[in-house]
Amino acid sequence: xxxxxxxxxxxxxxRTYPISPTHVCEFCFGPLEVAYDYEQIAARVTRERIQSGxxxxxxxxxxxxxxxxxxxxxxxxxxxxxxPAPRLAAELGLGELYLKNDTVNPTGSFKDxxxxxxxxxxxxxxxxxxxxxxxxxxxxxxxxxxARAGMEAYVFIPANLERVKVLATAVYGANxxxxxxxxxxxxxxxxxxxxxxxxxxxxxxxxxxxxxxxxKTLGFEVVExxxxxxxxxxxxxxxxxxxxxxIHRGFEELALAGLMPEPPSVRVSGAQAxxxxxxxxxxxxxxxxxxxxxxxxxxxxxxxxxxxxGSYAVDVARATGGAIGAVSDDEILEAxxxxxxxxxxxxxxxxxxxxxxxxxxxxQGIVRPDETVVAYLSGNGLKTVEAIEQTVDTGTVIxxxxxxxxxxxxxxxx
Amino acid sequence: xxxxxxxxxxxxxxRTYPISPTHVCEFCFGPLEVAYDYEQIAARVTRERIQSGxxxxxxxxxxxxxxxxxxxxxxxxxxxxxxPAPRLAAELGLGELYLKNDTVNPTGSFKDxxxxxxxxxxxxxxxxxxxxxxxxxxxxxxxxxxARAGMEAYVFIPANLERVKVLATAVYGANxxxxxxxxxxxxxxxxxxxxxxxxxxxxxxxxxxxxxxxxKTLGFEVVExxxxxxxxxxxxxxxxxxxxxxIHRGFEELALAGLMPEPPSVRVSGAQAxxxxxxxxxxxxxxxxxxxxxxxxxxxxxxxxxxxxGSYAVDVARATGGAIGAVSDDEILEAxxxxxxxxxxxxxxxxxxxxxxxxxxxxQGIVRPDETVVAYLSGNGLKTVEAIEQTVDTGTVIxxxxxxxxxxxxxxxx
Numbered sequence: 001x002x003x004x005x006x007x008x009x010x011x012x013x014x015r016t017y018p019i020s021p022t023h024v025c026e027f028c029f030g031p032l033e034v035a036y037d038y039e040q041i042a043a044r045v046t047r048e049r050i051q052s053g054x055x056x057x058x059x060x061x062x063x064x065x066x067x068x069x070x071x072x073x074x075x076x077x078x079x080x081x082x083x084p085a086p087r088l089a090a091e092l093g094l095g096e097l098y099l100k101n102d103t104v105n106p107t108g109s110f111k112d113x114x115x116x117x118x119x120x121x122x123x124x125x126x127x128x129x130x131x132x133x134x135x136x137x138x139x140x141x142x143x144x145x146x147a148r149a150g151m152e153a154y155v156f157i158p159a160n161l162e163r164v165k166v167l168a169t170a171v172y173g174a175n176x177x178x179x180x181x182x183x184x185x186x187x188x189x190x191x192x193x194x195x196x197x198x199x200x201x202x203x204x205x206x207x208x209x210x211x212x213x214x215x216k217t218l219g220f221e222v223v224e225x226x227x228x229x230x231x232x233x234x235x236x237x238x239x240x241x242x243x244x245x246x247i248h249r250g251f252e253e254l255a256l257a258g259l260m261p262e263p264p265s266v267r268v269s270g271a272q273a274x275x276x277x278x279x280x281x282x283x284x285x286x287x288x289x290x291x292x293x294x295x296x297x298x299x300x301x302x303x304x305x306x307x308x309x310g311s312y313a314v315d316v317a318r319a320t321g322g323a324i325g326a327v328s329d330d331e332i333l334e335a336x337x338x339x340x341x342x343x344x345x346x347x348x349x350x351x352x353x354x355x356x357x358x359x360x361x362x363x364q365g366i367v368r369p370d371e372t373v374v375a376y377l378s379g380n381g382l383k384t385v386e387a388i389e390q391t392v393d394t395g396t397v398i399x400x401x402x403x404x405x406x407x408x409x410x411x412x413x414x
Numbered sequence: 415x416x417x418x419x420x421x422x423x424x425x426x427x428x429r430t431y432p433i434s435p436t437h438v439c440e441f442c443f444g445p446l447e448v449a450y451d452y453e454q455i456a457a458r459v460t461r462e463r464i465q466s467g468x469x470x471x472x473x474x475x476x477x478x479x480x481x482x483x484x485x486x487x488x489x490x491x492x493x494x495x496x497x498p499a500p501r502l503a504a505e506l507g508l509g510e511l512y513l514k515n516d517t518v519n520p521t522g523s524f525k526d527x528x529x530x531x532x533x534x535x536x537x538x539x540x541x542x543x544x545x546x547x548x549x550x551x552x553x554x555x556x557x558x559x560x561a562r563a564g565m566e567a568y569v570f571i572p573a574n575l576e577r578v579k580v581l582a583t584a585v586y587g588a589n590x591x592x593x594x595x596x597x598x599x600x601x602x603x604x605x606x607x608x609x610x611x612x613x614x615x616x617x618x619x620x621x622x623x624x625x626x627x628x629x630k631t632l633g634f635e636v637v638e639x640x641x642x643x644x645x646x647x648x649x650x651x652x653x654x655x656x657x658x659x660x661i662h663r664g665f666e667e668l669a670l671a672g673l674m675p676e677p678p679s680v681r682v683s684g685a686q687a688x689x690x691x692x693x694x695x696x697x698x699x700x701x702x703x704x705x706x707x708x709x710x711x712x713x714x715x716x717x718x719x720x721x722x723x724g725s726y727a728v729d730v731a732r733a734t735g736g737a738i739g740a741v742s743d744d745e746i747l748e749a750x751x752x753x754x755x756x757x758x759x760x761x762x763x764x765x766x767x768x769x770x771x772x773x774x775x776x777x778q779g780i781v782r783p784d785e786t787v788v789a790y791l792s793g794n795g796l797k798t799v800e801a802i803e804q805t806v807d808t809g810t811v812i813x814x815x816x817x818x819x820x821x822x823x824x825x826x827x828x
Contacts, residue, residue, distance in 0.1 A: 055469045055493065075758050076497060076515060079469065081490030087564060101490060104518045106759070108796060148758030150501060159811045166808050167799050173755035175826070176809025177819065185814035192816045341587035344489050344562030346521070382522060382796035385581050394580050395590025397573045400599035402606045405591065412589070 003067040004040040008032040008209055011312075019065075021125055021198065023208040031308070032209045034065045042258035047228060050259075055079045057113055057217040063253060064117055064217075065210050071124040073149045077112035078217050080104050082225035082374070087342040088355075092362045095369040098231070100222055100376045101345055107144045107168070108380035109137035109301075109348075110243065114214035115203055119145045121210040122201030128152060132203040133190040135183050135239070135301045136165030137379055142203055143174035154200070156186045162300060164383050182295065184306050204240075208308075215243045219250020222374050223260065230264045232371035235358045237350045237378050238270040238279050238324065239302040241313030247376070248316045269322035269367065270313055271357030273297035273349075277326035279310045284324075288314050298329045298387050299349040301379060323366050327356035333391045335359065336381065346381030354378070417481040418454040422446040422623055425726075433479075435539055435612065437622040445722070446623045448479045456672035461642060464673075469493045471527055471631040477667060478531055478631075479624050485538040487563045491526035492631050494518050496639035496788070501756040502769075506776045509783040512645070514636060514790045515759055521558045521582070522794035523551035523715075523762075524657065528628035529617055533559045535624040536615030542566060546617040547604040549597050549653070549715045550579030551793055556617055557588035568614070570600045576714060578797050596709065598720045618654075622722075629657045633664020636788050637674065644678045646785035649772045651764045651792050652684040652693050652738065653716040655727030661790070662730045683736035683781065684727055685771030687711035687763075691740035693724045698738075702728050712743045712801050713763040715793060737780050741770035747805045749773065750795065760795035768792070 008017040012030025023032050045062045053059030057078025066072055081101045089097035105112040115138065119130050130146035131154045132138050139155040146153035153174035157166070158181060170176055179186045187205075194205045203211050223230055230251060236244040251264035272280045275297025282290045290310035295303035307313070317324050327335070332349055335356035340346050347355070358375050361367040381388070398404040422431040426444025437446050459476045467473030471492025480486055495515045503511035519526040529552065533544050544560035545568045546552050553569040560567035567588035571580070572595060584590055593600045601619075608619045617625050637644055644665060650658040665678035686694045689711025696704045704724035709717035721727070731738050741749070746763055749770035754760050761769070772789050775781040795802070812818040 056495070074497075076495030076518065081470070081520075083488075083490060087562075101520070104490065104520060106495075106515070106518060108794075144754075144758035144760070146758075147755050148501075164796060164799050167802055167806060168760055168796060170806035170808045171751060171754040171760050171795065171802055172758060173751070176807075177822065178809055178811040179814045180811055181814040189814050189816060189819065193819060196816075337585060337587070340558075340585040341561050344520070344558035344560075344586060346558070346582055346585050380522075380796065381585065382578060382582060382794065385578050388581055388585055392581060392584035393590075394584045395592055397592040397594055400593045400595040400603050402603060402610075405603065405607060408591065 004037045004062065005065050005067055006035045006037050009035045021201065021206040023206055034209050034213055038256040045257055045259065047259060050224065057116060057214065060217050060220050063220065063257060065213050066117065066120045066124060068124060071120050073116055073120045073123065073145050075106040075112065075116065075145060075148055077105055077116040079221060082222060083343065083345070085343045088339060091338065091342055092359050093369060094362055094367065094373060096372045098374045099343060099345060100218065100374055102376065102378050103345065103347060103380035107140040108383055109141065110218065110378040111137040111141040113217055114211045115141040115145045117214035118203040118207040118211035119149060119151070119201065121207060123149060125201065127199060127201040129154060129200040130203065131155065131200050133183070133187040133205065135303060136161050137301050137383070138203065139169040140165060143169045143172035146174065147172040156190050158183050158186055162384055162386060164385065168383070183304055212242045212246050215246035216250035216253060218243070218376060219247040220254060223251065223254055228260065230266050231374045233267040233269065233322070233367055233373045235269045235271055235354055235361065235367065235373070235375045237302055237354045237376065238272050238313055239304045240307045241279060241309035244268060244270050244313045245309050245316050248320065266320060267322040268316050268320045269361055270317055270324035271354045272324065272326045273299040273302055273332060273353050274326045274328050276303045276305060278305060279307060279313050280324045280326035282310065282314050283317055290314065299332055299353050301348065301350045302353060323361060325357040325360050327353060327360060331356040333388060336388060337391060345377060347377045348379035348381050348384040349387050350379050351377040418451045418476065419479050419481055420449045420451050423449045435615065435620040437620055448623050448627055452670040459671055459673065461673060464638065471530060471628065474631050474634050477634065477671060479627050480531065480534045480538060482538060485534050487530055487534045487537065487559050489520040489526065489530065489559060489562055491519055491530040493635060496636060497757065497759070499757045502753060505752065505756055506773050507783060508776055508781065508787060510786045512788045513757060513759060514632065514788055516790065516792050517759065517761060517794035521554040522797055523555065524632065524792040525551045525555040527631055528625045529555040529559050531628035532617040532621040532625035533563060533565070533615065535621060537563060539615065541613060541615040543568060543614040544617065545569065545614050547597070547601040547619065549717060550575050551715050551797070552617065553583040554579060557583045557586035560588065561586040570604050572597050572600055576798055576800060578799065582797070597718055626656045626660050629660035630664035630667060632657070632790060633661040634668060637665065637668055642674065644680050645788045647681040647683065647736070647781055647787045649683045649685055649768055649775065649781065649787070649789045651716055651768045651790065652686050652727055653718045654721045655693060655723035658682060658684050658727045659723050659730050662734065680734060681736040682730050682734045683775055684731055684738035685768045686738065686740045687713040687716055687746060687767050688740045688742050690717045690719060692719060693721060693727050694738045694740035696724065696728050697731055704728065713746055713767050715762065715764045716767060737775060739771040739774050741767060741774060745770040747802060750802060751805060759791060761791045762793035762795050762798040763801050764793050765791040
């Protein structure tokens with residue numbers, strides 16, 4: 001098929017670049033983004049065609065930057081359930097609430113979306129090594145997708161990461177390089193390495209323009225799953241800010257591609273942990289400039305102190321009438337239990353950030369009961385199980401006798 | 415809609431019982447099963463209708479024993495990816511190999527299938543308490559589905575369970591009763607309790623006839639995902655034996671319901687850990703009678719020493735030309751790493767049992783390279799992450815400097 005992918009464009013100055021593994025404008029240092037020919041897409045893509053596609057993000061292949069179908073790496077990422085959440089809505093005083101359950105992706109987080117796209121593109125570029133700077137979920141996903149594609153993997157992580165995320169990377173045979181420092185130190189090091197090893201595909205560095213595109217599918221799917229209807233308000237976790245801005249872009253592209261008759265008017269809100277809330281702070285202060293912070297929060301997967309797309313996230317929230325909130329570690333842990341006991345979904349700490357922020361914005365009247373609301377649950381609770389060790393009741397040990405059980409039940413009833 | 419569910423029938427003596435929460439024949443103590451009116455189903459169900467249904471097990475609602483759609487509990491269980499596995503096939507000397515990836519169910523295991531059906535039926539019976547005897551995965555799933563349905567949950571587990579599985583049950587607010595004993599002790603206790611508390615819905619005790627039906631969807635989906643084609647050979651993990659027998663039944667029902675023109679001729683093989691292999695031992699000895707054992711294996715989710723459907727599993731394997739194999743704990747751990755590094759899927763110990771047994775049966779020429787083979791991966795590796803702690807390489811810690819990285823890489827190259 002002829003591809004609708006045109007080139008890379010600098011988000012700041014508009015300079016164009018050919019499609020290649022590069023991510024920063026040489027002139028203004030702005031981030032590069034993929035540009036498409038939407039007329040060509042609109043001539044080809046229909047709702048029916050999407051609906052008869054695979055139950056993965058590849059159903060939206062026409063709106064993604066992979067030019068040859070055979071380059072696609074398919075572990076089954078995407079097209080995750082959009083779950084109605086009436087019991088959680090009742091607790092929060094909301095009306096029509098849905099949870100986008102990205103905990104059931106192949107490696108348990110939304111990162112499978114961005115990695116599927118980034119590493120497929122790496123394959124198209126003929127790269128043999130997959131790499132990334134990661135707070136954990138990205139490492140899991142790069143390792144898994146690289147294994148599936150038969151690529152070698154080098155993943156760079158902060159040394160203090162949750163043990164589960166390290167083991168769930170190592171099992172795929174990836175080479176793990178643990179850095180004695182923060183995520184931001186890891187990220188800087190990877191930027192240095194890529195300047196010398198441009199033949200390595202760093203998902204979120206030299207492949208970043210393609211990587212980011214994967215998150216658009218979180219916007220596409222929600223609209224399709226609502227019966228080709230935009231939600232009124234979405235709440236998205238913010239680490240680098242890329243997920244939030246790309247979900248918004250996904251909504252816009254559905255109109256550009258002729259799949260929706262009108263442009264969206266979706267309010268886009270963001271969620272951060274108070275222990276790492278540079279984007280929420282900028283929003284609160286009424287500025288776009290995001291001042292870096294040193295993270296300290298239980299939500300390690302969101303602990304990016306110097307977020308690449310932070311100021312764009314602020315702009316999107318402001319332009320759409322959303323907000324960016326921040327919540328404490330205690331609120332995060334309470335929210336994990338809340339969404340588990342009301343809706344049966346076990347989220348990692350980042351999901352706790354999203355649900356706690358949703359609760360806060362609802363109590364402030366910013367998320368409203370007359371809105372169709374979608375909260376994005378980006379990762380699986382099994383990955384940060386240690387975080388809830390102190391907050392849940394793991395029960396009582398008894399002898400295997402019915403008398404022992406009735407005694408226990410009687411004691412509970414009293 | 416009028417339901418095609420007829421009654422319960424004793425598998426041994428054929429006596430019938432009305433649809434109710436009961437599971438054992440009063441006369442011969444045989445297990446009860448759900449009987450359907452297949453003519454009524456065939457008149458109603460078509461491939462097209464199934465294909466336009468939801469991307470969950472409820473797309474097969476007509477072939478499940480829930481009579482009112484509004485009783486369905488929907489967390490998104492089922493319709494998991496069927497993943498081609500060419501790299502694993504090459505390592506094992508096989509041809510067309512697929513992995514049925516049930517690790518991405520809502521709570522990370524195939525138990526979400528059986529629980530979705532059992533607890534929906536409990537709702538239909540007007541029950542308010544959901545319960546089970548569990549080796550862990552079932553506990554996770556009962557707790558999650560009960561939370562979603564607003565039911566109270568009591569789950570019974572052996573006290574020595576993996577910590578992750580305990581926490582991933584507790585988070586949903588379930589009451590956990592840990593028994594100082596084996597799973598078989600837990601199971602006996604639950605049978606006693608249910609005789610006094612018939613108003614509690616024990617997924618795998620008094621709801622067992624309905625619960626088992628959920629596993630049929632593992633057969634249905636594979637045939638649909640292969641383009642309405644039966645596989646030649648399937649390899650299924652064996653704990654109680656119910657999953658294996660019901661997958662086989664699922665293949666048969668597709669023909670009974672007119673969805674497939676011919677009855678299946680699928681070879682059905684089973685997989686056990688040598689530390690708990692009563693079914694494999696019976697198969698090996700050429701008998702149907704399964705002699706209970708005391709389990710001791712890293713694959714705790716399969717550690718049922720006295721399996722309820724063990725002899726039926728032996729019969730199915732024998733009748734279809736399959737086999738039931740058993741593998742050591744070391745082989746299990748190696749197989750976890752093998753499927754992760756070749757296909758990018760991280761399975762729990764039960765998945766290691768399946769892949770290791772597949773490898774063994776392939777090397778023995780029992781699973782053949784000219785067959786279309788499906789291996790069922792029943793649970794997520796994040797749940798038994800501690801099992802791989804000693805077998806994977808979690809890398810090296812370095813300073814955040816490019817020189818430190820080049821030194822590391824140079825050292826690895828040497």
